[in-house]
Amino acid sequence: MTSYDYYSIAYGALATVSLSLISIVLGVPLGLGLALVRWSRLPVFNQLTIAYVSIVRTCPTVTLALLIFYALPVVGISMEPVSAGILTLTLSTAAFNTEIWRNALVNFPQDQYDAALSFGMNRNLRFRRIILPHISRTSLPALVSEMTLQVKSTPAVAIIGIVEITRAAIRVGARTYEPLPPFIFALVLYSLIVLAFVKTQRAVERRFAPPGDH
Amino acid sequence: MTDDQTTMSQLAVQQRPVILEVSGLSKSFGANPVLRDISLKIHKAETVCLLGPSGSGKSTLLRCMNWLEQPDGGTVFLAGQPLGARPGGGLRMRDKELAAMRTRIGMVFQHFALWPHMSVLQNVMEAPVHVLKQTKDEARATAVSLLQRVGLAGKMDSFPARLSGGQKQRVAIARALAMKPEVILFDEPTSSLDPELVGEVLAVMQDLVREGMTMVVVTHEMGFARDVASRVVFMDGGHIVESGPPDQFFEAPQTERARQFLMRYAARNN
Amino acid sequence: MNEFALVWEHRDMILIGFQNTLLIVVLGTVGSLVLGVLLTIPLMSRRRGPALIGTIYVDAMRCVPFLLFAYLLYFALPSLGLDFDNWWTGVVALILYNGAYMAELFRGAWANLPKELIEAGQAYGFTGWVLLRRIILPPVIFAAIPLVGNQLIQIVKDSAFLTIIAVAELTHEATSLQTTYFVPFASFLAVVFLYWLTCLSIESTVGYANRLAEVRR
Numbered sequence: 001m002t003s004y005d006y007y008s009i010a011y012g013a014l015a016t017v018s019l020s021l022i023s024i025v026l027g028v029p030l031g032l033g034l035a036l037v038r039w040s041r042l043p044v045f046n047q048l049t050i051a052y053v054s055i056v057r058t059c060p061t062v063t064l065a066l067l068i069f070y071a072l073p074v075v076g077i078s079m080e081p082v083s084a085g086i087l088t089l090t091l092s093t094a095a096f097n098t099e100i101w102r103n104a105l106v107n108f109p110q111d112q113y114d115a116a117l118s119f120g121m122n123r124n125l126r127f128r129r130i131i132l133p134h135i136s137r138t139s140l141p142a143l144v145s146e147m148t149l150q151v152k153s154t155p156a157v158a159i160i161g162i163v164e165i166t167r168a169a170i171r172v173g174a175r176t177y178e179p180l181p182p183f184i185f186a187l188v189l190y191s192l193i194v195l196a197f198v199k200t201q202r203a204v205e206r207r208f209a210p211p212g213d214h
Numbered sequence: 215m216t217d218d219q220t221t222m223s224q225l226a227v228q229q230r231p232v233i234l235e236v237s238g239l240s241k242s243f244g245a246n247p248v249l250r251d252i253s254l255k256i257h258k259a260e261t262v263c264l265l266g267p268s269g270s271g272k273s274t275l276l277r278c279m280n281w282l283e284q285p286d287g288g289t290v291f292l293a294g295q296p297l298g299a300r301p302g303g304g305l306r307m308r309d310k311e312l313a314a315m316r317t318r319i320g321m322v323f324q325h326f327a328l329w330p331h332m333s334v335l336q337n338v339m340e341a342p343v344h345v346l347k348q349t350k351d352e353a354r355a356t357a358v359s360l361l362q363r364v365g366l367a368g369k370m371d372s373f374p375a376r377l378s379g380g381q382k383q384r385v386a387i388a389r390a391l392a393m394k395p396e397v398i399l400f401d402e403p404t405s406s407l408d409p410e411l412v413g414e415v416l417a418v419m420q421d422l423v424r425e426g427m428t429m430v431v432v433t434h435e436m437g438f439a440r441d442v443a444s445r446v447v448f449m450d451g452g453h454i455v456e457s458g459p460p461d462q463f464f465e466a467p468q469t470e471r472a473r474q475f476l477m478r479y480a481a482r483n484n
Numbered sequence: 485m486n487e488f489a490l491v492w493e494h495r496d497m498i499l500i501g502f503q504n505t506l507l508i509v510v511l512g513t514v515g516s517l518v519l520g521v522l523l524t525i526p527l528m529s530r531r532r533g534p535a536l537i538g539t540i541y542v543d544a545m546r547c548v549p550f551l552l553f554a555y556l557l558y559f560a561l562p563s564l565g566l567d568f569d570n571w572w573t574g575v576v577a578l579i580l581y582n583g584a585y586m587a588e589l590f591r592g593a594w595a596n597l598p599k600e601l602i603e604a605g606q607a608y609g610f611t612g613w614v615l616l617r618r619i620i621l622p623p624v625i626f627a628a629i630p631l632v633g634n635q636l637i638q639i640v641k642d643s644a645f646l647t648i649i650a651v652a653e654l655t656h657e658a659t660s661l662q663t664t665y666f667v668p669f670a671s672f673l674a675v676v677f678l679y680w681l682t683c684l685s686i687e688s689t690v691g692y693a694n695r696l697a698e699v700r701r
Contacts, residue, residue: 060644
């Protein structure tokens with residue numbers, strides 16, 4: 001392997017991480033929005049969200065990527081692989097984030113909500129000043145844990161031709177006729193990235209553990 | 215106090231304006247009626263203690279008074295204005311109007327309900343700044359003086375999790391006072407406190423009574439009701455069974471149910 | 485609609501893929517549960533050597549994306565002289581990978597087990613393997629059931645990655661159907677639906693097992 005090969009795999013890793021991060025940045029607020037739809041029981045939208053979460057949560061990321069990349073053009077929406085990849089990853093992580101946010105909303109202490117009501121706060125104020133700060137804290141550990149899983153499932157978008165870490169390694173392997181070294185390098189590199197997330201996750205869990213949980 | 219004097223002071227109270235009036239209130243949880251046709255007037259500067267066994271409907275009545283709980287029938291009036299809205303009923307009030315009326319009714323909760331992500335000072339300033347649109351300086355000045363008054367000036371920057379139960383409840387009272395409410399509802403304010411912390415909260419409440427605050431208090435503290443209440447309302451099974459000055463209620467209860475309740479209470483505390 | 489008719493006509497392809505997926509998932513489940521239990525023992529061991537090796541293995545698996553791991557085995561097993569075909573390589577990858585996650589779930593459940601329970605076993609003279617099998621593992625497994633359920637869904641989802649190393653599972657068959665007849669919409673929608681059904685049946689089975697376990701917790 002030449003230094004260029006190492007570089008190209010590292011570059012692939014960077015692409016993977018960027019895709020993960022973009023989908024996380026989009027998927028966390030999207031999940032919150034959908035959780036609010038479920039919480040407010042908006043008719044029709046509520047049922048649609050339930051269906052979306054149920055199906056996407058159980059759908060392999062590879063399959064979802066294929067569906068979005070190959071099937072959406074049939075209904076007139078065609079996308080570049082990168083956009084399709086981002087859409088896939090965002091939809092997939094948002095489904096899990098919806099459940100996390102919803103769980104936090106459902107468990108929001110009723111008396112704190114009552115207190116906000118009794119001080120005459122309107123819906124917007126109640127959400128922005130009282131509920132959101134609270135559920136952000138309680139959801140954080142689960143959100144970070146989902147982020148870790150998300151980073152691990154990102155290589156799935158290799159199937160629609162995005163040159164991320166897996167494809168980069170395959171290319172190097174194909175050229176050098178030695179597939180093993182590029183994969184070992186890719187694995188080590190990627191493990192370090194995930195390890196960073198896992199460490200963050202553990203730190204967040206310790207920091208935000210509910211009192212009396214130990 | 216002699217009976218005559220009691221009657222006299224009762225008369226004096228009744229000449230004061232009515233702050234909160236509940237009329238014909240009923241409420242069921244499923245098939246289970248918890249309030250049956252309750253009517254009650256709270257006059258200015260009165261301290262009304264709602265007593266009764268658990269499940270008698272006193273907390274539900276209190277929560278109906280600021281519409282945290284929607285009654286199935288009947289009306290609540292704040293200074294003569296009807297409050298709340300009922301789907302299908304005659305009365306409809308927009309959320310905004312309801313919110314505006316709620317700012318005039320303070321509430322203190324059994325489990326404090328402080329907002330845990332805000333410091334003590336922020337808890338007290340939150341609603342004055344964001345609901346009443348006071349300036350931060352104004353709200354801070356009020357909050358600081360109120361916290362001094364409840365003896366917590368030193369804890370302003372602490373977060374609720376760092377306070378004892380008694381301290382939390384005193385903050386909650388300061389938070390309610392910051393809205394300059396016309397009446398404060400207390401929902402079992404000392405029930406979740408360790409016994410040694412009950413006194414500090416009751417002392418603050420006693421101060422409020424002395425200053426002429428209008429208060430409705432759901433409580434199990436018989437001593438407080440006896441010493442401080444201007445009127446005791448005894449509830450059982452969703453009815454108001456008995457209502458009168460505390461001396462009369464504790465010395466000579468009019469009904470068998472009230473006698474039983476007081477006896478059971480005395481037995482438990484001996 | 486034409487598309488769906490074509491897929492229905494060639495449903496045997498999809499069904500072969502579905503069969504393969506189910507078989508892979510069943511083998512992966514059984515294998516990773518067994519491996520998980522076996523790995524839990526060194527993880528909870530008081531001796532440092534086995535505990536360290538167990539922890540390194542579990543942590544390594546938790547840091548690696550499944551796809552890269554499957555690829556690694558695909559290329560590495562032959563050079564170790566193990567001549568598995570793609571199908572078995574996929575199964576082995578699923579087991580080695582998810583076994584580590586199962587072990588971590590069991591370890592968590594074990595760590596939360598009340599000490600008295602184990603001490604009571606010891607007080608009645610249980611030791612070693614019998615203590616483990618009769619006293620410790622049953623409550624550990626009962627406690628871990630809901631999380632194991634989540635991991636089973638993960639096994640189903642991971643199995644789709646095996647299409648990339650050309651295992652003839654569900655997603656793979658859908659892809660070949662779509663490239664042959666150009667029916668992307670119907671074929672991928674059909675397999676998404678089948679994955680959904682699979683996971684729903686897993687969830688209801690796990691839910692049932694959980695209710696049974698509830699009275700034993």
